[in-house]
Amino acid sequence: MHYYRYTTAEVSCCYKYLLFSYNIIFWLSGMALLGIGLWAWSEKGILSDITKVTRLHGFDPVWLVLVVGVIMFTLGFAGCVGALRENICLLKFFCGAIVLIFFMELAVAILAFLFQDWVRDRAKEFFENNIRAYRDDIDLQNLIDSLQKANQCCGAQSPDDWNLNEYFNCTGENLSREKCGVPFSCCIADPASAAERASVTYTKGCISALEEWLPRNIYIVAGVFLVVSILQIFGIYLARTLMSDIEAVKAGYRF
Numbered sequence: 001m002h003y004y005r006y007t008t009a010e011v012s013c014c015y016k017y018l019l020f021s022y023n024i025i026f027w028l029s030g031m032a033l034l035g036i037g038l039w040a041w042s043e044k045g046i047l048s049d050i051t052k053v054t055r056l057h058g059f060d061p062v063w064l065v066l067v068v069g070v071i072m073f074t075l076g077f078a079g080c081v082g083a084l085r086e087n088i089c090l091l092k093f094f095c096g097a098i099v100l101i102f103f104m105e106l107a108v109a110i111l112a113f114l115f116q117d118w119v120r121d122r123a124k125e126f127f128e129n130n131i132r133a134y135r136d137d138i139d140l141q142n143l144i145d146s147l148q149k150a151n152q153c154c155g156a157q158s159p160d161d162w163n164l165n166e167y168f169n170c171t172g173e174n175l176s177r178e179k180c181g182v183p184f185s186c187c188i189a190d191p192a193s194a195a196e197r198a199s200v201t202y203t204k205g206c207i208s209a210l211e212e213w214l215p216r217n218i219y220i221v222a223g224v225f226l227v228v229s230i231l232q233i234f235g236i237y238l239a240r241t242l243m244s245d246i247e248a249v250k251a252g253y254r255f
Contacts, residue, residue: 010249011242011249019239026073027076027077030072033065033066036065036069037065086242088243091246095235095240128156131155148186151209151210153208155186159201162181
């Protein structure tokens with residue numbers, strides 16, 4: 001006589017569709033970012049002439065949009081299909097990637113706090129490189145202008161940094177109409193309000209402005225980091241719980 005043991009283990013539909021809903025947002029957001037990035041590249045003619053990418057001497061913001069879009073699309077797709085198909089491999093990939101991203105974020109935050117001088121030097125170098133390439137890419141130009149207007153700053157350390165740009169520098173051979181000038185985003189909106197400065201442009205560098213902004217908004221930054229961390233931990237929890245259910249069901253079928 002044979003005896004059969006029927007297992008009561010089953011995959012929780014609640015966790016399964018919660019994880020699917022969690023990832024569908026990632027997937028759709030990733031698709032949207034990819035679409036925006038490719039549209040921006042098509043507007044700049046890069047899709048018709050991919051060699052234009054190598055001609056950019058500064059940071060192209062579209063690269064960031066595309067990289068984030070690819071990551072979100074890949075993770076969202078893996079999570080959605082893994083949840084619906086109860087695929088352990090895809091769920092492990094999703095869970096492992098989220099764990100890796102979480103610890104990378106944590107490591108970057110700790111290292112930035114411990115090596116503030118090094119971060120400041122790299123930020124200065126990065127900003128100066130992009131000042132040189134200010135006219136090379138419209139998206140980079142808009143990014144720098146937005147940063148300077150929002151923080152009421154000019155240049156990396158001071159307005160003199162704009163001498164690094166071939167259109168604004170004060171060398172004798174420079175024939176540009178913008179010679180010895182600065183971008184419009186460096187200009188004070190109401191010069192009368194800054195009469196005591198004897199200047200119509202912001203004199204503070206953007207690195208100093210950002211260093212002053214961070215302590216004033218530390219609770220906002222910490223809150224954003226906390227919310228992002230909680231969402232990541234929640235996704236890891238859902239994936240791990242669903243994997244445990246699937247493994248329990250599979251183990252039950254072996255008897």
